[in-house]
Amino acid sequence: MLIGYGIPPASVALVGGTWLTDDGGAALFDGRPARRARITRTGALAINITLAEAIVPGIIAVLGLNVPPGVLVTAAGASATTIRLPDGSVCAWLFPTGNALVSAVAVTIATVVTNVDVGEIAVFSAVEVGITDGWAVARFDSSLHNRTKGSQVNTVPGPTYRKLTATLSGRPTEVARKGGLAGTDWETVGVALSGRRRGCVVPQYRDMMTKAFDPVLAARTALYGYATQLPTVENISRQYFRGTLEFEEIPG
8 A cells, every 4th residue: 555645835836827716726735625726727737836845756646627537647757647536526646756856846737628627736755555455445425314204304415535444464663663664664654644634545556467556546546635543553473563544535
């Protein structure tokens, strides 16, 4: 499973467009993909993001789009095409493979749509962790139901959202506590996700037969949101540990 964490505060500027919403793009970083920034496109559209600190980008999410599926999105040397999720929202998930620190990311959206809506852009550092079989993604319906005196059901529709429950598979102390995950570890990632800081999880992203990275599968299973249960560090044998993680989606 991939875990994305640590969104630095950012500023944003446009190339090939002007803002229609008066927040100047602040909606792109407010943690609410359903609240969109609107852009009038005047040419080849690029959204230039300046990060507050340099990171190695591992996952970039572009959520809450109004463009059709199949539009090319590029950033940090990676590219993806937009897809429509089962809830009807359109998004693009990119997975850069470079190891260089960057302090700015340009997100280009190769669309011919005149007025472009973007709900959220998130730039994450990322780590890969093992999870055991039996992990689950459940979809919840936030609609409210009540019955009349005649036993009829009245429903106030609400959005659906997903929740991941997974067990981190057994790993040594170095991975749990001593920087064995490319300089980070379970505890450090847990702190980065604490306080409902936004992050993402991608539990399924490889083809079962070839083991090759499957970008469409990754985009379908990726959840943007926050941890409701930070990774635990549970001793299973001497210097080996497992953990539990629960993560809830913010729908777009």
